[in-house]
Amino acid sequence: MSTAHDAHHDDHGHGHHGSRFIQHHYDDAQHQFDAGKLGIWIFLAQEVLFFSALFVAYILYRVHHGELYSYAHKYLDVKYGAINTAILIFSSLTAAWAVRCAQRNERAGLILCLATTIACAFGFLGIKYIEYSHKYHEQLLFGRYFDPCVSPGGNEFITKSNDCPGSKGSVHWDFGAGKATEGCYESSTIDQDPQTEGVQADCQVFETKVRIARGADGKETVTETSRKPIAERCHEWSLEEAEAEAEGGKQEAPEKFPCWKPSYQPAVCPDLTDATARAKGTAARPQVGILVEYGDHEERGEDIVIKAECKPAPKVTKELDILGTPEHPMQLGKPTIVKSHELTTHERHELEAMGPPPDHTNMFFTIYFAMTGLHGIHVFAGILVFMWLLIRALKGHFTPDYFGPIDYAALYWHIVDLIWIFLFPLLYLIH
Amino acid sequence: MASAAEHHDDHDHGLAHVASIKTLVATGGTLLFLTLVTVLATKIDFGANINLAIAMVIAVTKATLVILFFMHLRYDRLFHSVVFVSALLGAALFVGFTLMDTGQYQQTNIWNPSAPPVAPIGPRPTTGG
Numbered sequence: 001m002s003t004a005h006d007a008h009h010d011d012h013g014h015g016h017h018g019s020r021f022i023q024h025h026y027d028d029a030q031h032q033f034d035a036g037k038l039g040i041w042i043f044l045a046q047e048v049l050f051f052s053a054l055f056v057a058y059i060l061y062r063v064h065h066g067e068l069y070s071y072a073h074k075y076l077d078v079k080y081g082a083i084n085t086a087i088l089i090f091s092s093l094t095a096a097w098a099v100r101c102a103q104r105n106e107r108a109g110l111i112l113c114l115a116t117t118i119a120c121a122f123g124f125l126g127i128k129y130i131e132y133s134h135k136y137h138e139q140l141l142f143g144r145y146f147d148p149c150v151s152p153g154g155n156e157f158i159t160k161s162n163d164c165p166g167s168k169g170s171v172h173w174d175f176g177a178g179k180a181t182e183g184c185y186e187s188s189t190i191d192q193d194p195q196t197e198g199v200q201a202d203c204q205v206f207e208t209k210v211r212i213a214r215g216a217d218g219k220e221t222v223t224e225t226s227r228k229p230i231a232e233r234c235h236e237w238s239l240e241e242a243e244a245e246a247e248g249g250k251q252e253a254p255e256k257f258p259c260w261k262p263s264y265q266p267a268v269c270p271d272l273t274d275a276t277a278r279a280k281g282t283a284a285r286p287q288v289g290i291l292v293e294y295g296d297h298e299e300r301g302e303d304i305v306i307k308a309e310c311k312p313a314p315k316v317t318k319e320l321d322i323l324g325t326p327e328h329p330m331q332l333g334k335p336t337i338v339k340s341h342e343l344t345t346h347e348r349h350e351l352e353a354m355g356p357p358p359d360h361t362n363m364f365f366t367i368y369f370a371m372t373g374l375h376g377i378h379v380f381a382g383i384l385v386f387m388w389l390l391i392r393a394l395k396g397h398f399t400p401d402y403f404g405p406i407d408y409a410a411l412y413w414h415i416v417d418l419i420w421i422f423l424f425p426l427l428y429l430i431h
Numbered sequence: 432m433a434s435a436a437e438h439h440d441d442h443d444h445g446l447a448h449v450a451s452i453k454t455l456v457a458t459g460g461t462l463l464f465l466t467l468v469t470v471l472a473t474k475i476d477f478g479a480n481i482n483l484a485i486a487m488v489i490a491v492t493k494a495t496l497v498i499l500f501f502m503h504l505r506y507d508r509l510f511h512s513v514v515f516v517s518a519l520l521g522a523a524l525f526v527g528f529t530l531m532d533t534g535q536y537q538q539t540n541i542w543n544p545s546a547p548p549v550a551p552i553g554p555r556p557t558t559g560g
Binding site: 049059063078095103422424425431 | 445446447449450452455456458459462463466469470473476477479482483486487489490493494497498500501502507508510511514515517518519521522525526529530533536
């Protein structure tokens with residue numbers, strides 16, 4: 001076997017006398033190279049199996065609970081994912097090019113390619129850091145640490161820990177009476193403030209005391225015993241004000257509690273695809289509620305029910321009507337809505353994105369952090385390996401008969417790229 | 432065999448195949464192009480399953496390009512392909528076995544879109560969004 005090799009090489013005038021890094025227990029440079037290469041391929045096979053465990057977790061959970069993925073992926077920024085994909089692909093190119101340079105004894109090119117690969121790897125981790133720190137600040141974390149203040153669509157809601165800027169004290173909210181409570185609306189189509197628009201702004205809100213009597217048949221009868229108007233309108237907190245206050249900046253004049261204000265319910269609107277509800281004109285109405293705020297040291301008594309009497313909401317205009325009537329199709333700038341009254345998948349997801357997260361959305365982020373985290377560790381390990389190679393390249397260790405380490409590291413780097421090629425669409429590009 | 436020898440002669444007589452610049456740049460360019468395609472394809476609604484299929488077909492294509500050209504598997508020993516493909520088969524086995532009883536569970540829709548949970552809703556932000 002070894003004589004065959006020697007014969008082959010001698011034909012072309014190559015011997016195995018070159019590099020001092022050829023170990024004596026190998027027949028020749030080819031023997032050493034091939035042994036290393038088989039080793040790295042077996043390692044890569046192990047890497048595939050290693051990552052496949054996480055892919056199994058991903059696939060299993062997605063098969064059973066695809067709705068979590070279609071909701072939660074909107075928290076991720078496709079832009080960062082796409083840039084990172086491009087960075088990794090480019091670094092894969094430079095890694096492959098480094099192998100070529102080493103094979104052709106182009107030392108300057110080899111050093112340049114290795115340095116570029118390292119720079120790209122740092123760039124990848126830098127962007128990952130930006131993404132991770134966003135998620136940390138928005139409490140988009142794994143397990144029980146998942147507790148975000150805003151939906152992917154930008155709507156605020158009260159979280160478990162109730163520590164979001166803007167939500168103050170103990171709040172109770174109740175639907176206002178009147179027509180405006182029917183149906184619901186997609187808030188992204190309405191940019192105006194409910195007050196300035198006059199949508200259900202003209203309300204009289206009462207704290208009513210009720211007496212619950214249980215009859216002989218076990219039926220509860222609720223009778224109103226007294227009512228006290230809540231005259232105070234709450235101060236509408238803008239996010240800036242809330243942040244400024246949280247940072248201990250300017251002090252607002254103390255609010256009088258309890259107070260009330262109109263509030264939206266940015267929830268998923270199941271009625272929107274209901275043809276009967278649309279025909280009745282109830283499907284696309286803004287769903288407006290009354291939000292009553294109590295101060296930090298008071299709370300609503302258990303026998304208090306909030307009631308509101310509002311003037312009927314102004315007739316919903318075409319612009320507010322998400323689906324429109326056949327005669328007056330909605331001007332959303334999306335011709336698909338005009339043509340068909342069925343929501344497309346995309347629009348349905350946009351609506352869902354306005355609402356609060358489904359239960360167990362934390363599982364998406366658990367899987368997200370496990371997969372991207374393990375991948376990130378691999379990128380970091382790649383940086384260490386390529387730095388070691390760069391130092392050796394600067395020392396001139398690599399020659400056409402000894403470039404194995406470059407080749408093996410490049411193969412490892414390609415596998416890291418390969419895994420990201422799947423992670424990117426699976427995590428960021430869910431439709 | 433003859434073609435393999437010829438092929439070998441086209442390049443340097445080094446320890447392994449040397450990828451041409453043309454191959455490397457074309458592979459890298461195609462990969463970047465496919466990345467763009469897969470991002471744009473998400474913006475079009477073909478239905479969730481078809482969109483997923485498109486994304487996966489593109490990802491598999493990209494992976495194949497990386498394996499064949501960047502990782503030189505096209506020019507490499509057959510045995511290395513055998514090692515790698517066995518790993519993929521192993522991974523497929525993991526997924527297949529785990530999903531085998533998918534149909535045996537009761538429908539547990541954590542979040543039913545037609546009956547969404549009544550959520551405590553805070554004030555609508557007046558900025559941003």
